[in-house]
Amino acid sequence: MTVRIYVPRDAAALALGAEAVAETLHREIAGRGLDVKIVRNGSRGLHWLEPLVEVETPAGRVAYGPVSAADVAALLDAGLAEGRPHALCHGLTEEIPFLKGQTRLTFARCGVTDPLSLEDYRAHRGLTGLEKALAMDPADVVREVTDSGLRGRGGAGFPTGIKWKTVLDAAGPQKYIVCNADEGDSGTFADRMIMEGDPFVLVEGMTIAGLATGATKGYIYTRSEYPHAVKTMRNAIVAARAAGLLGPSILGSGRAFDMEVRVGAGAYVCGEETSLLNSLEGKRGVVRAKPPLPALQGFLGRPTVVNNVISLASVPIIMDRGAAYYRDFGMGRSRGTIPIQIAGNVRHAGLYETAFGLTLGQIVDTIGGGTASGRPVKAVQVGGPLGAYFPRALFDTPFDYEAFAAKDGLIGHAGITVFDDTADMLKQARFAMEFCAIESCGKCTPCRIGSTRGVETVDQIARGIEPEKNRDLLTDLCNTMKFGSLCALGGFTPYPVMSAMTHFPEDFRPTPMVEAAE
C-alpha cells in the first residue's frame, strides 16, 4: 500500500527549508524504490518544529521535526516510512500538547489536507455549509451568522451578521464581497496560513456571503509580500470554477458567484477597509471618510461586504454545525474561537486556535513556553503594530475583545509578539511613530504630521532634553492622534506608544547626557 508522507508548502515551512526536504525525499524514495506518495500540505501551525514532516500510519499521523534536507537519509534509514522512532520524532501529531489543547474550527483542515484537492476538502466536511446555505433563504443565512456571535476577526470586532444584513437590505444592481486579506500586522499570519493551507474554505465562505447578501462577485485583496498565498488562492479558484463551485450556477443551483484575487503593492494602510476599496478601484490607497458605510457605498460606490479572511473562513463551519455550536465557545461578547498567532521571541511559536478566554499569561508562558532566548519576558505586543505593549503585571487579562479594551489595549487580528528583557521600550515607541510616518496615507493631519512630530519628541526624551515636558507633549500628541485621526493607523498608533510609556516608565528616563568638562 502506498504510504503518504506530508511535507508542508506553507511559506513558514519553505522559509525553513521545506523545499529542499521535499526534493531530497523524492530523490531518496526513488533511489530506494519505496512506495511513497509525497503530499504538500499546509502547516499545522507548530512553527518551531517546521519543516514538520508527517507519515500516515495505521495508528495516525506521526510527526518529525524540525527536519532538514541533511536529515532525510538518516530518517528513512531509521524507518520514517513506517513511523518508527528517531531523535526528531514527536509521536502522533494529534497528541502533541500544543495541538491537542486546541479547538480547531476554522483551521480544522489546515495542515491536514492537500490544500488544492477538492476531493480532500469534501472528505473533511468541506462544502456542507455551502450546501445548507443553498437550501436556505438569504435572510436565514444572515440570521445564522448573526446568531453565531461571529465578530470581525480583522481587528475591529464588528458583528459580521449585522454587516451582512445591511448589504442584504441595500438596493443595488451589483453587490460585492471583498475579502480583506491585506494582513500587514507584524505578528500575524493566520490569513496567510488559511490561503496557503485551506484555500477552499475561503472560497466557500465568500460564496456563502454572496448567497446571503445577493452579491455575485467577490475579490480577495491580498499582499504582494505573500506570493505563495496568491498562487495557491488563484489555483484554488481555477479548480473551484472547473468543478462548478464558482460560476454562473453554484453547484448546479442556478445562482451565480465568482471571484478573483487582487494583489496590493506594499502599502500597510490598505488593510484599512476604505483605503483597500480605493486601492481595489485603482486609486491611491487613501482612507475615505465614513459615512457612507462601505456596506452601502463600497467598491465602485456599490453595496459591499468587507470582511477579514478569518471571519469569512469561519462561516462554513457555522453553517455546517449551526450558530449555537459556534456560539457555545468563548466568553462574554466574544463568541467562538480565535486563532492566536504566537510570534517573536518565544519558544513555541505558531498558530493556536482556541475559544476566547485564555489569559495572556497562559498563552505566553504555558502554551508559548516563554522566550526563545531563555531570558525573562519583558513585554508582549498584542494586536500588531497598532496594539499595546502588555507587561507581566497584566498577564491575567483574558483574551477577549472587551477585556483588552478595558486595559487600554486591543486584540486586533490576534497576533502576539513576545519580547525579552533586552527590549528597549522607548525604541519600540519610537518605531511605532516611525512606522506610522512611513505608512500614513497622508489624508488627515494628526496621522501625517503627528507621527513625524512623535518620532522627534521620543528622540528628545531619549537625549534627555526636557524629558518631563516632552513626555507630557507626547501624551498630548497621542491624544490628538487618537481622537483626531480618520482611521485606525493614526488613531491606534498611540496604543503602543502610550502603553510603553505607562508600563515601562524606566525606559523613558534615560540618564541625561553630561557635557564633557572642558
Place this chain on the structure above:
Amino acid sequence: MNVHATGGDVGKRSLSIIDALRELEGPLLPILHEIQAEFGHIPQESLPVIARELNLSRAEVHGVVTFYHDFRQQPAGRHVLKLCRAEACQSMGGDAVAERVKAMLGIDFHETTGDGAVTLEPVYCLGLCSCAPSAMLDGAVHGRLDPARAQALVEEARR
C-alpha cells in the same frame, strides 16, 4: 547583452498589457504590476499611455505609482533582498542582522550595490513572524536568520 527599449517600444508593449487587462473592474493596479513585471520598473514613457487609455490624467497615474512602495521608478539590481524590519523580527535580533547585511553589501536600505548586483529594501512583515528574523530574496523566503545565515544569503545574492 542589454537591449535598451526605445520610447516607442515601451509605449507599444504597455498598450498590449493595458489591452489585456482594461476590462477588469479597477484595472490600474493589475496593469502597473504587469508593466513592472515586463520592464523591471514603471518607465516614465508608459505613464501617458496608461493615462490616455484609462481616461485618467497623467498626474493621477503618477500619484498612484508613487503612493505604493512596490512600484519602482528606476530598475532594481539583478537581485532584490528584502529584510523584514517589523516588531516580531526586531524581537529576535533583526536589527543586528540588518546592520550586518548593510555592512557586507556596503549600502543602506533603498540602495543598489555599485556592480548592480543587489538592491536592499526594508519590508514591514512577510508573515513569517513565528520564524523571525525573516527575509525574501527574489521572491524566495528565508527564516530564522542569524549573522551566518544572513552572510550566506548575501553571498547567494552576489553571485
